[in-house]
Amino acid sequence: MVVDAEGYILALAVVPADVQDCDTLPTLDESKPLWPSLRLAILDGAFRAKRCEEWCNVQA
Numbered sequence: 001m002v003v004d005a006e007g008y009i010l011a012l013a014v015v016p017a018d019v020q021d022c023d024t025l026p027t028l029d030e031s032k033p034l035w036p037s038l039r040l041a042i043l044d045g046a047f048r049a050k051r052c053e054e055w056c057n058v059q060a
Helices: 051-058
Strands: 009-012
Touching: none
Parallel strands: none
Antiparallel strands: none
C-alpha cells in the first residue's frame, strides 16, 4: 500500500502470501507515474534491499 503524508491511499496491490515484501514493489509500477511529485518514500524494515532503494529513486 502507498499512502500520502495524511494517510490517504494512493495505490494498493494485493499479492500472494508467499511473495516477500521487498519483491512487491513492481506490482505498483503501473501506478507510479500517477505520483510525479513523489520525492521521498519511507519504507519499513522489510524494504532494505538495493532494488527497493532504486525503485524509490524518483527523478525530477
